[in-house]
Amino acid sequence: MDHSRSLVAPTADPPLERALRDKLARRNDDSGSLGELEPLALRIGLMQGSLKPRFHEPQLLIFAADHGLAVDGLHGALRYTTDELVRRLLAGRLPLAVFARAGDLALTVVDCGVADTLPAHERLLARKIAHGTRNPRVAAAMSVPQAHAAMRAGMEIGDQLRGNLTVCAGLGVGSQESAALLLSRITELPLRALLETGPLMSPEELAHQLAVSQAALARHREVAEPVELLAALGGFEVAVMVGVMLMAASKRQLLMIDGLAACAALAMATRIAPPVLDYCVFSRSREHRGLDLVHKHFRAAVLPDLGLDGLDGTGAVLGWPLVRSAAALLTEVAEGEEAGPTRPGPFDDGDEGFPSTLGY
16 A cells, blocks of 8 residues: 555645746736636646646546445435446436537446446446445445455556546445445544435435444444455445546546545545545535535535536536636637746656556
């Protein structure tokens, strides 16, 4: 783990930050302030280590898995089984797929642990660790070797990503509740708030989810080591996302984090390599009171809330044009304007010195 941690570099770069701020200030001389686009542009420039950040081949990765918690009736508000949702998404029959096409985001569904066997599809990546996790109320959700295997699978995916921006979101029956368990242990946020999705959740449903979830936490209360905790409470989709995030951050790529499962993966990834957080932009696709607390825990600014109630990832896909526009604020040259350098002062363009692989 120490080797992995050392290869995710913080984005802090005072000379570059000063140059980026100066460049944004010059942009404001004629147009006035562009509000929250400016700090977003600053962060993107620091992530890429450049005064001219650019994105190419943006990816939307949906990580799908089933969860043993579902046998206790913890399945949230999903109206379809996990495999049905995956099939509908791959067939382009869900708004998330439509928005991804409109935004030129390459959609891939990663089968991390769907209970059923999914037919081959050009946009389906089979990385099934097992046919769903076990119920953490009665046993560890997965074995420690399975958790390691899932993280390695994620690192392999991250290493092979074609672009330099990835939307990460989870999908699956029980995914939200499993993520709430993991987040509660890692962040010490109250479990009740993480389970309470919104005003439409009935008191009876919340009470049931709280009783089952508290029993699961109690069973694994002695577990503290990060990967063991992931194995005890997490989902396969979260474990694979952890690996993707570690690898993407090591390559200085931007991660768009959407939903409770992605936040759980990020919480785990930052336990392994804290600078991963430097490479993240947050969005939301549904009302969820627990998400408000999680975003505050990360001290994260969130892309504008559109009042959505859809699959995780939808908010990020709709927010992608804002991210692209923030980068263009620094990169696109106005008519008659000098192109200017890519790096301030004596620094050269390029990514020399940035790691391309993680040892794990």
